[in-house]
Amino acid sequence: MATGRPFEMVVFGASGFTGQYVVQEVARVAAEEEEARGSLRWAVAGRSREKLQAVLEKAAAKLGKTELKSEVSIILCDVSDPSSLANMAKQTAIVLNCVGPYRFFGEPVVKACVENGTSCIDISGEPQFLEGMYLNYNDKAAEKGAYIVGSCGFDSIPADMGVLYTKNSLKGTLTAVESFLTVKSGPEGGSIHEGTWKSIVYGLADQENLKKVRRQIGHKSIPVIGAKLQRRGAVFFCNELQQYSIPFMGADVSVVKRTQRYLHTQEEETPVQYAAYATIGGIGNVIKLMFAGLLFLMLVKFNFGRKLLVKYPEFFSGGYITKEGPTEKQMEGSSFEMTFFGQGYSTGKDPQQGKPDVKICTRVKGPEAGYVATPIAMVQAGVALLKDKSSLPKTGGVYSPGALFSKTKLIDRLNKHGIEFSVISKPEV
Structure with missing residues (x-):
């Protein structure tokens, strides 16, 4: 998995309906890391700076953390612009992709992540997309050391x-x-x-x-x-x-x-x-x-x-x-x-x-x-990717959650988060 990048996680599609709740969950986890004398470097990404700023302001108000508005970076990125996706992928170890339906918008994100050795987590419940990504990108992801894992929300x-x-x-x-x-x-x-x-x-x-x-x-x-x-x-x-x-x-x-x-x-x-x-x-x-x-x-x-x-x-x-x-x-x-x-x-x-x-x-x-348990599951999957590296499969690839996380502490992490x-x-x- 990519290291030495400015961010460990980037929430892409952060201003969408589900994305805003994923942002709030990442902010909670980042606060936990600070209390444990750790850190989680993260950013938000999407098309509109104004909308992304509004999401950060909402999260700051809800969590009582006014510093979010100034401390969390914003990356402008559009799913229809491959260069902007590549720019996002190069800056982070993991992309939390909240832009769906994935059958229409998911593959460009997977492609950018694979090409740049970046891991990608999504919350798709669409088998055709999930298995299509395995068909098209499993070998390349293995070569690049990227872990691509879908259905990391309520499905499944x-x-x-x-x-x-x-x-x-x-x-x-x-x-x-x-x-x-x-x-x-x-x-x-x-x-x-x-x-x-x-x-x-x-x-x-x-x-x-x-x-x-x-x-x-x-x-x-x-x-x-x-x-x-x-x-x-x-x-x-x-x-x-x-x-x-x-x-x-x-x-x-x-x-x-x-x-x-x-x-x-x-x-x-x-x-x-x-x-x-x-x-x-x-x-x-x-x-x-x-x-x-x-x-x-x-x-x-x-x-x-x-x-x-x-x-x-x-x-x-x-x-x-x-x-x-x-x-x-x-x-x-x-x-x-x-x-x-x-x-x-x-x-x-x-x-x-x-x-x-x-x-x-x-x-x-x-x-x-849909919008409480799903963000928890998605973010804890990201934490497991970052922290349980020795328990992951040795090679990158396109995985289901159980295949990727079977030997990690993901279940323990979920138990602690509701x-x-x-x-x-x-x-x-």
């Missing part, structure tokens, strides 16, 4: 690191995990910014290109070890949580699969089968979701339908997606829990023989997922 740090935590907590061999996401809102309700909505719309519309990318990569299938994990239905009742549930539509399954492939092929570890679901509550929510889901899936298949979804997000989401995003009160009242049910084989038992004989339940929980990993029930025979 809780899921990917949660599976690894479950694996490390089981005395035996973990072979399969199901996760169930529950999102909780306070009295003010909740909402999602339209930028996140756009990523979802275009991501689901691009399945054919994702298949094409995977064919070009040409990975062999991951072997199934132990009893095969049975997939649930489109809507089902989860007895363990006493709620109706549906398959989770985000990037978690594809990201976890990439991690398990890496750990199996590079570290010779037993691969873990994985399925992801989200709870939706009672039967009334099931009926609402069926109508909304059918309309969404019908529209997302066609160009005119995608334009309608993007142009009128509030209408098609029943007011849940807004151009303003969630309010501070909504974020304060929201939280998430991800429960993991794992099964495997006790120590000394051959996973290829017989049925699983041990189970475990773990949980990852944290604050509002994203908590815990064992709910001990393994039982």
